[in-house]
Amino acid sequence: MASVRVAVRVRPLSQREKDLSAKVIIQVDGHKTSVLNMKDNFHCMSGESCGESVKSFPYDFSYDSMDSTSPSFVTQEKIFTDLGTDVLQAAFEGYNACVFAYGQTGSGKSYTMMGNPVDDPIKILGRRTGRLQCVNEASILAACPFLWAFYFEIYNERVRDLLPSTETQGCELRVREHPKDGPYVEALSRHHVQSYTEVGQLMQEGNRRRATASTGMNHVSSRSHAIFTIHFIKAMFDADLPSETVSKVHLVDLAGSERANATQATGIRLKEGANINKSLVTLGIVISALADLSVGGGLKKKQNFVPYRDSVLTWLLKDSLGGNSKTIMIATISPADVNYSETLNTLRYASRAKNILNKPTVNEDSSVKIIRELRAEIARLKALLSAGNQVS
Numbered sequence: 001m002a003s004v005r006v007a008v009r010v011r012p013l014s015q016r017e018k019d020l021s022a023k024v025i026i027q028v029d030g031h032k033t034s035v036l037n038m039k040d041n042f043h044c045m046s047g048e049s050c051g052e053s054v055k056s057f058p059y060d061f062s063y064d065s066m067d068s069t070s071p072s073f074v075t076q077e078k079i080f081t082d083l084g085t086d087v088l089q090a091a092f093e094g095y096n097a098c099v100f101a102y103g104q105t106g107s108g109k110s111y112t113m114m115g116n117p118v119d120d121p122i123k124i125l126g127r128r129t130g131r132l133q134c135v136n137e138a139s140i141l142a143a144c145p146f147l148w149a150f151y152f153e154i155y156n157e158r159v160r161d162l163l164p165s166t167e168t169q170g171c172e173l174r175v176r177e178h179p180k181d182g183p184y185v186e187a188l189s190r191h192h193v194q195s196y197t198e199v200g201q202l203m204q205e206g207n208r209r210r211a212t213a214s215t216g217m218n219h220v221s222s223r224s225h226a227i228f229t230i231h232f233i234k235a236m237f238d239a240d241l242p243s244e245t246v247s248k249v250h251l252v253d254l255a256g257s258e259r260a261n262a263t264q265a266t267g268i269r270l271k272e273g274a275n276i277n278k279s280l281v282t283l284g285i286v287i288s289a290l291a292d293l294s295v296g297g298g299l300k301k302k303q304n305f306v307p308y309r310d311s312v313l314t315w316l317l318k319d320s321l322g323g324n325s326k327t328i329m330i331a332t333i334s335p336a337d338v339n340y341s342e343t344l345n346t347l348r349y350a351s352r353a354k355n356i357l358n359k360p361t362v363n364e365d366s367s368v369k370i371i372r373e374l375r376a377e378i379a380r381l382k383a384l385l386s387a388g389n390q391v392s
């Protein structure tokens with residue numbers, strides 16, 4: 001069993017927030033992120049007694065990316081090293097892994113997962129020039145000759161291929177559930193990749209197709225949930241038999257939770273917003289149900305039900321939430337007082353997610369595992385037989 005690990009990241013004040021003369025209400029101290037309610041008390045940040053008006057939450061990681069001149073400033077690079085390294089390590093060991101970014105619209109999810117597309121094209125899995133410490137490009141190629149990449153988005157509850165082949169171009173793809181491997185997207189096109197550079201190129205190509213639009217809150221707002229998946233196929237010999245492990249890494253950039261009045265959405269944008277919120281509400285219910293399961297152990301049967309199938313997003317993330325995966329949630333927040341209630345919601349949500357217990361297991365080749373077990377059984381029976389012969 002392994003808990004979902006949670007990181008919180010605070011971005012700098014945006015121009016819009018500066019124009020509104022917004023105040024910074026977030027403080028990061030070690031693993032703890034605190035939020036101040038300015039309406040209750042103005043003086044807390046200067047160290048005076050704050051009573052109930054400061055709420056603090058401990059996480060596995062708290063990242064302060066508010067001010068690049070501050071000594072506590074955390075760069076993209078540091079986040080990639082902390083989190084990306086673990087994800088790659090897990091995949092190499094044969095585990096599934098998932099990183100998903102959650103937070104209010106405009107809080108920095110896409111920036112953290114994909115980098116700034118204009119001047120900082122870097123991704124959570126690594127970068128061309130600053131390689132991850134434990135696994136570099138050469139070792140990926142040596143140890144893992146097969147990497148398949150997939151990229152799709154869920155837009156208005158429909159699945160679209162972001163790297164389409166001629167067959168999947170413009171099609172709505174279906175989600176199915178394999179009895180052993182769980183939910184998957186049928187007929188999704190796959191792409192053989194050999195380096196980070198190729199992974200990065202595919203990600204950028206898919207991002208160009210992804211549904212984005214300018215809203216009142218974010219001029220590059222993601223209007224869909226995007227899931228980039230890499231299958232690591234590792235060939236080896238096990239019990240003298242050729243065998244392979246297939247581990248899946250999902251990188252999930254969710255569309256942001258939003259309030260219709262803040263984004264000034266109407267028409268198509270409003271419908272998109274309603275669908276985005278529907279999947280996020282389901283995600284919230286799934287996280288709550290899983291957190292209750294882990295904390296309460298044996299709650300009543302009815303309460304134990306986890307409604308994965310209520311949205312395409314949660315159905316496809318079934319393994320990553322409460323299943324066979326090492327999962328990391330990155331909750332992104334704005335530092336500004338104008339976003340107080342959204343930020344508090346995100347921090348509470350992230351706190352609940354910490355309680356989710358997953359069951360990561362190495363994805364062994366099942367036929368090789370059976371052969372190994374049968375061989376052990378034969379050896380045991382032979383030993384019993386020869387012991388019997390000796391007695392007679």
Ligand SMILES: Nc1ncnc2c1ncn2[C@@H]1O[C@H](COP(=O)(O)OP(=O)(O)OP(=O)(O)O)[C@@H](O)[C@H]1O
Nearest residue numbers: 011065105106107108109110111218221222255256
């Ligand atoms: N850590 C950061 N440092 C500098 N700029 C950032 C950071 N995080 C976000 N930004 C900037 O803030 C804006 C909004 O970020 P981003 O698009 O990543 O938000 P989002 O959470 O993905 O929003 P949405 O849910 O609408 O897609 C972008 O212009 C981005 O470049």
Ligand SMILES: [Mg+2]
Nearest residue numbers: 109110221222
């Ligand atoms: Mg986004």
